[in-house]
Amino acid sequence: MSMGTSEAVLQVLSGAVPRRLSGDMYLSNSDLAFPFKFHIKPLKRKALKHIQSFKSSSAIKCQCQIGSYWNKGGGRFYGKAVVDRLKLVSCNCQHSESVNGITAGEKNGAWYVDSAKKLNLNGAMDTQNILEFEDLQKTKKEKESLTSNGATDTGTTKFHKAGVDPIEDEAWDLLLDSVVYYCGSPVGTIAANDPTSSNVLNYDQVFIRDFIPSGIAFLLKGEYDVVRNFILHTLQLQSWEKTMDCYSPGQGLMPASFKVHTVPLDDNESMTEEVLDPDFGEAAIGRVAPVDSGLWWIILLRAYGKCSGDLSVQERIDVQTGIKMILRQCLADGFDMFPTLLVTDGPCMIDRRMGIHGHPLEIEALYYSALLCAREMLAPDDGSNDLIRALNNRLVALSFHIREYYWLDLRKLNEIYRYKTEEYSYDAVNKFNIYPDQIPSWLVEWMPNKGGYLIGNLQPAHMDFRFFSLGNLWSVVSGLATKDQSHAILDLVEAKWADLVADMPLKICYPALEGQEWQIITGSDPKNTPWSYHNAGSWPTLLWQFTVACIKMNRPEMAAKAVAVAGKRLSRDKWPEYYDTKKGKFIGKQSRLFQTWSIAGYLVAKLLIAKPTAANILITEEDSELMNAFSCMITTNPRRKRGRRNLKQPYLV
Numbered sequence: 001m002s003m004g005t006s007e008a009v010l011q012v013l014s015g016a017v018p019r020r021l022s023g024d025m026y027l028s029n030s031d032l033a034f035p036f037k038f039h040i041k042p043l044k045r046k047a048l049k050h051i052q053s054f055k056s057s058s059a060i061k062c063q064c065q066i067g068s069y070w071n072k073g074g075g076r077f078y079g080k081a082v083v084d085r086l087k088l089v090s091c092n093c094q095h096s097e098s099v100n101g102i103t104a105g106e107k108n109g110a111w112y113v114d115s116a117k118k119l120n121l122n123g124a125m126d127t128q129n130i131l132e133f134e135d136l137q138k139t140k141k142e143k144e145s146l147t148s149n150g151a152t153d154t155g156t157t158k159f160h161k162a163g164v165d166p167i168e169d170e171a172w173d174l175l176l177d178s179v180v181y182y183c184g185s186p187v188g189t190i191a192a193n194d195p196t197s198s199n200v201l202n203y204d205q206v207f208i209r210d211f212i213p214s215g216i217a218f219l220l221k222g223e224y225d226v227v228r229n230f231i232l233h234t235l236q237l238q239s240w241e242k243t244m245d246c247y248s249p250g251q252g253l254m255p256a257s258f259k260v261h262t263v264p265l266d267d268n269e270s271m272t273e274e275v276l277d278p279d280f281g282e283a284a285i286g287r288v289a290p291v292d293s294g295l296w297w298i299i300l301l302r303a304y305g306k307c308s309g310d311l312s313v314q315e316r317i318d319v320q321t322g323i324k325m326i327l328r329q330c331l332a333d334g335f336d337m338f339p340t341l342l343v344t345d346g347p348c349m350i351d352r353r354m355g356i357h358g359h360p361l362e363i364e365a366l367y368y369s370a371l372l373c374a375r376e377m378l379a380p381d382d383g384s385n386d387l388i389r390a391l392n393n394r395l396v397a398l399s400f401h402i403r404e405y406y407w408l409d410l411r412k413l414n415e416i417y418r419y420k421t422e423e424y425s426y427d428a429v430n431k432f433n434i435y436p437d438q439i440p441s442w443l444v445e446w447m448p449n450k451g452g453y454l455i456g457n458l459q460p461a462h463m464d465f466r467f468f469s470l471g472n473l474w475s476v477v478s479g480l481a482t483k484d485q486s487h488a489i490l491d492l493v494e495a496k497w498a499d500l501v502a503d504m505p506l507k508i509c510y511p512a513l514e515g516q517e518w519q520i521i522t523g524s525d526p527k528n529t530p531w532s533y534h535n536a537g538s539w540p541t542l543l544w545q546f547t548v549a550c551i552k553m554n555r556p557e558m559a560a561k562a563v564a565v566a567g568k569r570l571s572r573d574k575w576p577e578y579y580d581t582k583k584g585k586f587i588g589k590q591s592r593l594f595q596t597w598s599i600a601g602y603l604v605a606k607l608l609i610a611k612p613t614a615a616n617i618l619i620t621e622e623d624s625e626l627m628n629a630f631s632c633m634i635t636t637n638p639r640r641k642r643g644r645r646n647l648k649q650p651y652l653v
């Protein structure tokens with residue numbers, strides 16, 4: 001059947017077919033220019049063949065590295081869909097030196113696959129066999145040096161093989177095998193490396209959120225290059241011109257994932273190039289926009305600086321601009337009256353319809369964390385004063401809002417149970433007009449005497465009472481929850497161990513949506529059936545966030561107990577993405593095996609338990625400025641002091 005005209009028009013407009021890039025995109029903004037150039041030179045097909053055979057004989061995802069586009073004006077990369085009509089200036093490998101401004105020799109050489117040498121860019125190619133052998137040797141040596149006993153000089157810290165724990169050894173091997181290369185440099189890790197799965201979907205991509213535990217694991221081992229490359233390359237992808245049905249994402253948006261494609265050059269069949277192709281959700285199942293990506297990117301950037309001591313990355317002008325773009329997007333005024341970030345369904349780890357649209361806790365906790373991290377990293381200049389002021393105000397309002405209105409324990413539940421409704425006034429107690437009948441019967445039974453948690457979401461006349469693990473844990477890590485609340489959250493996990501940890505840590509949320517609720521809220525999603533996947537499945541990757549939270553609250557023994565539970569099964573079960581059933585007994589129905597963030601999450605948890613102080617690269621604390629502003633807000637809280645008179649907003653930090 002031929003395509004209808006309107007459909008064809010839409011495809012053209014939506015970027016489904018190659019389209020022209022607007023010439024001045026970003027380019028007027030001088031501090032967005034990427035301050036380095038590529039030295040570019042084509043490679044022969046012979047070289048490509050060599051690399052392909054290398055690829056098939058090695059588990060490391062070393063993609064062929066034959067070039068990148070350089071946009072004349074702005075220096076950003078552009079996706080294949082839009083790049084075709086750009087003038088190709090030249091073509092060659094972009095080495096990590098050029099990204100970093102630091103020579104490979106100065107840093108972790110072991111990571112660095114020197115494609116120029118391998119491919120003999122400057123001279124004639126050696127025979128394919130010799131090169132293939134050298135590649136394999138080199139790869140093997142790299143892996144050995146990364147996992148060998150004793151000291152190897154691969155980074156600022158020594159990379160010791162655990163030795164004592166064969167599961168950890170296996171995890172390191174798998175993590176190294178998941179590394180994705182772009183032009184010879186490691187730039188991320190593939191989401192899953194499952195040889196048993198016939199349907200890859202987008203699990204062969206580098207997901208921003210999935211890379212965070214990989215990145216932290218590498219940082220903790222002193223392997224900094226891959227993290228730096230990831231940070232700088234994803235920055236290149238920020239707000240790429242992608243559209244869906246005539247509409248583009250806002251400036252500042254980071255992609256959910258990206259893929260390295262090797263494509264033939266249009267004008268020369270015998271040459272290929274590598275391109276980074278991001279997905280902002282325009283190809284993702286359900287077309288969900290990844291709100292969490294930019295927030296995680298900021299959190300990782302701070303962790304990189306704190307761990308490596310290399311602050312030059314966060315100080316770069318393009319990185320500062322990237323931070324500001326994310327902040328501007330997150331701090332923009334909308335129709336909303338709440339300080340929380342308003343998002344659509346599935347904007348984070350839970351990336352399909354699960355009824356978390358509005359102000360889901362996971363996003364709000366990451367938002368708070370990213371604001372604090374950005375505040376630490378932003379270089380003060382005349383242009384950023386307004387932004388920093390807006391950021392400070394939002395931090396205070398956000399923490400007040402979440403601590404006050406999302407908090408739930410037995411006392412608060414009883415208060416809600418007795419709420420009066422339809423209060424029209426400035427000093428209503430039941431501000432969001434919550435009808436007590438909404439309190440689900442499971443909760444009355446479930447709420448422990450000791451402990452509490454932050455609810456999943458809050459909207460007019462609606463409280464989502466489900467317990468969401470990541471949101472609660474990251475509220476502890478970031479200090480969005482108060483100290484007492486943070487302890488209470490861990491108390492609750494302890495009290496509800498059999499539900500939340502059970503046979504595999506950690507439930508993504510509790511409880512599952514069932515029956516009609518499942519039908520209405522998930523749209524009868526067969527992947528999200530009760531106690532599976534996002535609908536209260538158990539996700540081993542959450543172990544690392546749990547460990548950081550436990551360490552922050554000085555309760556590492558809880559984390560160690562959970563890690564021990566996971567350690568019994570993860571390797572035996574081939575590192576699944578998630579587990580099903582109330583107790584997490586079964587490997588998930590559609591779960592991938594060799595899921596990278598399950599592997600990395602386990603490693604990070606182990607590393608942090610061995611060296612708890614290292615968790616500081618992820619932890620943030622409220623400073624005295626914020627604390628003062630917060631107490632000022634509490635005293636003007638209309639719930640405590642009724643009446644509009646008291647609602648002054650003097651807390652401009």
Ligand code: GLC
Binds near residue numbers: 207210349
């Ligand atoms: C699933 C998860 C998402 C993850 C992706 C890749 O879609 O829901 O959080 O990023 O897989 O692993």
